[in-house]
């Protein structure tokens with residue numbers, strides 16, 4: 001995985017870029033949670049479920065299908081006031097889907113560990129993109145505070161934070177221009 005901070009940076013930038021004005025405050029923590037939640041599957045290790053297992057790390061919980069389930073769950077539970085299939089309902093569902101999916105997709109750009117089961121449960125093969133510029137993040141805080149952690153942070157800064165920051169700045173500028181005219 002890129003570290004949780006980097007997935008959260010994507011959530012923050014996507015929210016700034018795409019959230020309509022006046023979204024309820026709960027939108028923001030939910031966005032962060034969706035971007036990070038797939039990595040809750042590292043708990044599988046504690047239960048003796050191996051990495052390559054269906055429910056192992058980077059398995060089903062990193063898939064596009066899980067992203068769809070989670071987005072439908074979040075929208076129907078936390079945005080109940082939105083009518084089913086209304087414009088806002090679609091916005092929240094697509095937004096939370098894209099954020100959760102962005103997690104597995106970003107992981108597929110990392111250079112280590114096992115690949116991502118993006119198409120689970122239809123196909124449980126683990127995938128990487130052919131180009132993997134992001135240094136894989138170590139699992140666990142202790143390893144993260146090592147030299148490896150510093151190397152990972154530098155690579156995430158370059159490939160995740162910087163593009164996220166640019167997205168946030170450019171979209172804010174575009175919004176200001178749109179409001180003005």
Ligand SMILES: [Zn+2]
Nearest residue numbers: 001038039107
């Ligand atoms: Zn992950």
